[in-house]
Amino acid sequence: MTTNEALFNFSLRIADDNLVLAQRLAEWCSRGPILEEDLAITNISLDLLGEAEDFYEYAASLGDEKKSADDLAFLRSEREYFNHLLVEQPNGDFACTMMKQMLYAGYAKHFYEALLNSKDETLGALANKGLKEVKYHFRHSSEWIIRFGKGTEESQLKCNKAIEELWRFTDDLFEMNATDKILMTQGISCSLMEIHPLWKAEISHVLDEAGIAIPEVNNAIKGGINGLHTEHLGQLLCEMQYLQRAHPGAKW
Amino acid sequence: MTEEEKLIRFNSLIEQDEKIEPKDWMPEAYRKTVLRQMTQHAHSEVIGMQPEGNWVLRAPTLRAKKILLAKIQDEGGHGLYLYSAAETLGMDRSTMIQQLHEGKAKYSHIFNYPTLNWADIGAIGWLVDGAAIVNQVSLQRTSYGPYARAMVRICKEESFHQRQGYEIMAHMMEGTKAQREMAQDAMNRWWWPSLMMFGPSDKDSWHTQESMHWKIKRSSNDDLRQKFIDKTVDQAYVIGLTVPDKDLKFNEATSHWEIGAINWDEFWNVVKGNGLCNHKRISHHIQFHNLGKWVREAIMAYAEKNNQLQTSN
Amino acid sequence: MENNNDQLPLWEVFIQKGGSPFKHEGSIHASDKNMALQNARDIYTRRGEGRLIWVVPSNAIASTSVEDEAEFFDPSDDKIYRHPTFYKMPEGAKNI
Numbered sequence: 200m201t202t203n204e205a206l207f208n209f210s211l212r213i214a215d216d217n218l219v220l221a222q223r224l225a226e227w228c229s230r231g232p233i234l235e236e237d238l239a240i241t242n243i244s245l246d247l248l249g250e251a252e253d254f255y256e257y258a259a260s261l262g263d264e265k266k267s268a269d270d271l272a273f274l275r276s277e278r279e280y281f282n283h284l285l286v287e288q289p290n291g292d293f294a295c296t297m298m299k300q301m302l303y304a305g306y307a308k309h310f311y312e313a314l315l316n317s318k319d320e321t322l323g324a325l326a327n328k329g330l331k332e333v334k335y336h337f338r339h340s341s342e343w344i345i346r347f348g349k350g351t352e353e354s355q356l357k358c359n360k361a362i363e364e365l366w367r368f369t370d371d372l373f374e375m376n377a378t379d380k381i382l383m384t385q386g387i388s389c390s391l392m393e394i395h396p397l398w399k400a401e402i403s404h405v406l407d408e409a410g411i412a413i414p415e416v417n418n419a420i421k422g423g424i425n426g427l428h429t430e431h432l433g434q435l436l437c438e439m440q441y442l443q444r445a446h447p448g449a450k451w
Numbered sequence: 452m453t454e455e456e457k458l459i460r461f462n463s464l465i466e467q468d469e470k471i472e473p474k475d476w477m478p479e480a481y482r483k484t485v486l487r488q489m490t491q492h493a494h495s496e497v498i499g500m501q502p503e504g505n506w507v508l509r510a511p512t513l514r515a516k517k518i519l520l521a522k523i524q525d526e527g528g529h530g531l532y533l534y535s536a537a538e539t540l541g542m543d544r545s546t547m548i549q550q551l552h553e554g555k556a557k558y559s560h561i562f563n564y565p566t567l568n569w570a571d572i573g574a575i576g577w578l579v580d581g582a583a584i585v586n587q588v589s590l591q592r593t594s595y596g597p598y599a600r601a602m603v604r605i606c607k608e609e610s611f612h613q614r615q616g617y618e619i620m621a622h623m624m625e626g627t628k629a630q631r632e633m634a635q636d637a638m639n640r641w642w643w644p645s646l647m648m649f650g651p652s653d654k655d656s657w658h659t660q661e662s663m664h665w666k667i668k669r670s671s672n673d674d675l676r677q678k679f680i681d682k683t684v685d686q687a688y689v690i691g692l693t694v695p696d697k698d699l700k701f702n703e704a705t706s707h708w709e710i711g712a713i714n715w716d717e718f719w720n721v722v723k724g725n726g727l728c729n730h731k732r733i734s735h736h737i738q739f740h741n742l743g744k745w746v747r748e749a750i751m752a753y754a755e756k757n758n759q760l761q762t763s764n
Numbered sequence: 765m766e767n768n769n770d771q772l773p774l775w776e777v778f779i780q781k782g783g784s785p786f787k788h789e790g791s792i793h794a795s796d797k798n799m800a801l802q803n804a805r806d807i808y809t810r811r812g813e814g815r816l817i818w819v820v821p822s823n824a825i826a827s828t829s830v831e832d833e834a835e836f837f838d839p840s841d842d843k844i845y846r847h848p849t850f851y852k853m854p855e856g857a858k859n860i
Contacts, residue, residue, distance in 0.1 A: 218513075225507050225516075228523055229500040229735070232743025233772065234531055235792055235803040237500075241524040242806050245517060252513045269512045293746050342798055349756060350749030357745070442511035442569055449627050451511040451569070451619075452831070474830050521810075528807055535791040538774065544793065545771040601790070608811070747770040750795035754773075757796065 205381040206319065207261040208281065209388060211271065212378075212424055214254035215282035218272055219432070220303060221247035222439055223290055232293050239339065243300070246332040253325050273443035277433045283423040285368040287432040291361065294354060297343040298361035304337035305402045306372045306394070313389035322387065341405040348409025355410070362406070363414050370419035372398075378424075452476075465666055470596035473539035481665055485595045486540045487556075488667060490547045493533035494558035496526045498732050502566045503575060511569060518615050519572060525612070529605045536597035552737050560718060561648050563726030570623050570630075570637035576616015578638075578645040578683065584609055585679045586649065594666035617686060624690045631691075638687070639695045646710070647718045649676040677707055684708045776825060777804040778818040786818055794819075 200208075224244035231237030255268035262271075285303055290296045311333060314326035347354040373391040382388035406413060422428065442451070452460070457476040464471060471477055503523050510516035534544050550556035561579055566572065587609065591602045623634040650672045662668035687694050698711030721729070772793040778786040789808045794800035800819040808814070828836055844850050853860055 222508060225520055228504045228507055228520070229497075229527075230739040230742075232739075232746035233793060234497065234527055234534075235794065235799075235807060238524050238527050238531070239802060239806045241520055241527070242810070245520055245524070248513065248517050248520070252517070255513070269514075272513055273511070293743070339802060342802075346750050346753040346795075350753040351745070353745050354749030354752075438508050441509050446627060446629060449511075449630055450625075451515055451622060474827070476830065524810070528810065531792065531807055532790055538791065543771050543774075604790075744770060747772060747795075750799070751770070751772065754795040 200377055200381055202381060202385055202387075203261055205378045206322075206387065207258050208378045209382055210254045210258035210261065210322075212281040214251045214258060214271070215280050216286050216303075216307075217247045217251035217254065219280070219282045219435065220286040220300075221245075221251060222435055223286065223288075224296075224300075226290055227296065240296075243336050243339070246336070250325070250329045250332065253328070257321055257325065269443070273440045277428050277436055278426045280428065280432060280436070281424050281426060282428075282432070283368070284371045284420060284429055285365065285423075287423075287428060287435060288365065288368060289431055291364065292357055294344075294347050294357035295361040295364065297340045297347070298358065299365055300336060301340035301344050301405060302365060302369060302402060303372075304333045304340055305405075306398050307333040308337050309394045309397045309401070310389075310391075313394055316386075317388065318386040337401075344405055344411070345409045348406075348411050358409065358411050362411055363416075366414045367416055367418050367420050371421045371423050374421050374424055376424055465594055468592075468594075468666070470599060471594050472596045480661075481667075482540055484662060484665070485598060485667055486537055486542060488662075489533055489537040489540075489595075489598055490542075490550070491557050491559075493530045493537060493547070494551050494556055495562065496530035496533060498558045498562045498736065500526050500530075501732055501735055502562055502564070502728070503572060505566045506569060506572050509569070510572075515619075522576070522612055522615065525608055529601075529608070532601040532604055533598075536595075536601040539597045548736075548740060552733065552740070554733075557722075558732075559648060560721045560726065561644050562732060563721050563729045564640065564644055565727045567640075568633045568637060570620065570633040571641070573616045573619030573623065573634065574637040574641040576612050576614075577620055577686070578616070578641045579648070580609060580612040580616060581683060582645045582648045582679050584613055585675050589670040589675060590668075592666075592669045598667075617690075620692065621690045624692065635692060638692045642695050643713065643717070644721075646676060646680070646713055647715075649673075649679070651715065651718075680708050680710060774822040775800040775804070775819045776822050777808055778820070779804070779808055779814045780816040780818075781813055782815065786816070791822060792819075 221244045224240050224247070227237065227240045227244075229237065231240060251272070252268055255271045258271055259266055259268050283303075285299060288299060290299075308330065311326040311330040314322055315330070317323045317326070344358060347358045349355075373395045375391055379388055379391070383390060403413065420429075442449075458478065461471070461475070461477055461481075464475070471481075500523050503519060503526070507516065507519050507523060510519050534547060537547065538544060547556060551558070566575070584606065587602055587606050591599055591606055593599045593602065620634050620637075623630040653671045653673050663671070684694055684699070696711045698709075700709055701707075702709050720726075724730070772795050774791050775794055776791050777789045779789050780786045789804075792800065792803045792807055794803050797819065801817055804817050804819050805814070809817070840846075
């Protein structure tokens with residue numbers, strides 16, 4: 200793998216994370232628990248869509264084939280998607296969605312922070328733009344988790360169920376493969392092993408305040424960055440890519 | 452002030468084109484009419500999120516997905532501005548929502564039609580929002596202050612909605628045969644319902660006369676409809692769409708397009724609940740409103756606990 | 765119907781743009797201050813309109829009433845000497 204190919208894969212991975220999570224959040228459209236929150240979730244989804252587009256465009260500029268950002272988003276199958284398993288998980292109830300958002304935004308925050316020092320200027324600039332957004336997403340979702348943790352018995356129960364359901368997908372966020380090795384030696388990307396404790400401390404702080412215990416599970420599941428996914432991703436892509444697949448070559 | 456003096460003051464405010472504000476005295480019938488119109492308008496914005504939401508997960512490009520999501524979000528925001536304006540008359544939002552669920556409050560009939568292909572998203576932006584904008588521009592001068600101010604804000608934000616819809620239609624008309632067919636199909640299904648959005652003809656609408664007198668409504672249904680027809684027919688021709696009206700003709704003398712007869716039976720049938728989606732729209736709203744109940748309870752419980760903590764410190 | 769009694773408190777939203785005074789923009793519902801600020805941001809600043817946001821519980825606002833109008837505001841009507849146009853300047857005087 201050349202550095203360029205590694206950078207291509209790496210950009211796709213970030214773009215895929217953003218797009219898949221944005222698509223999940225868009226499922227909440229007209230379904231929010233209060234109208235104000237409906238708009239808040241849409242705002243987060245729009246932020247992520249913007250980030251996805253930026254990273255796809257960067258990937259498209261690196262690839263040797265003439266593929267556009269849209270080609271990369273709409274014409275790859277689930278085995279070619281590199282997003283993390285966490286973001287493709289179904290929304291579940293609102294507590295589950297916010298838990299997923301908090302866990303992911305906490306990761307993205309430290310990941311982007313580390314990328315600020317990347318030797319690749321574009322990556323650094325995109326990380327800088329994304330950082331402001333995911334910091335807000337982290338604040339927003341953390342506050343919801345604390346409200347639920349200290350709210351009613353029912354909301355507490357739902358939060359506990361959410362963390363039990365999602366925790367198994369968090370080790371996957373820190374997996375690395377050949378792509379990371381190449382980019383790390385060039386100072387383009389960072390070691391996710393170093394980010395892991397920072398993330399853990401930050402989300403533990405929120406969960407502690409909410410009175411929610413981190414489950415002691417050993418059944419961590421991994422595979423996203425190597426194109427191995429849960430079955431949910433295929434369904435999500437099927438819906439998202441429908442028009443592009445049904446009308447090959449059409450312009451929209 | 453005596454009742455009579457209050458009425459004189461109210462009438463003179465209306466007469467001088469001044470705004471009526473929430474704490475001003477107003478005739479009961481005025482309050483009821485404004486409140487009904489604002490809640491109906493708010494519900495329309497919120498229910499209107501559903502037909503477009505039907506395509507947000509299937510939008511064909513990243514750009515299209517962003518635009519559609521931002522647009523639906525605007526509709527929700529406009530619903531909020533209007534609920535907020537309606538609340539100044541003393542009814543809280545949960546009561547308005549309850550009235551919607553019980554069928555006591557209405558929303559625009561247009562949202563009971565289904566969105567069956569991607570061009571429907573274009574048609575909604577271009578025709579449905581286009582019709583709504585004509586009405587809303589006129590309502591910026593409505594006599595109730597909070598309603599007028601909400602309209603100013605909404606009109607400013609809506610200006611991109613119609614353009615993005617027309618852009619979708621234009622793109623599809625330049626596209627493959629299948630795309631052109633989708634665009635024409637959407638045009639055929641949305642043209643007449645859009646014209647119905649302005650409401651029955653003035654001679655059949657008692658509400659219009661009363662509302663015009665109080666300057667709640669500033670232009671008549673027929674005038675607004677004609678304005679919409681004149682600009683939209685030309686836009687259709689520019690991109691090669693056929694207007695589905697065999698009686699459509701241009702009157703050189705008046706410089707207006709004249710349309711065939713509107714099928715008001717269809718309109719009333721949909722208003723009465725027999726559109727393809729009436730049931731779905733309301734049951735969707737009820738379902739997700741009820742699903743959010745535990746969330747609202749939890750955050751209120753949290754807020755109360757926090758307040759107690761703060762006051763005991 | 766089960767939607768009674770779950771109305772969240774109402775907050776009034778004020779936003780400052782550039783160097784202008786805070787302006788009332790509308791209202792939102794929220795259960796606490798943080799949520800009120802975030803909801804105000806998502807609803808009233810979607811097009812980059814804001815610099816600072818204030819939220820105030822609606823029931824904390826004191827207001828004059830219509831009955832007060834004459835007493836409160838009419839007395840200022842005849843104090844035209846507060847306005848610069850009240851004063852006659854000598855012909856030829858400039859920049860005053």
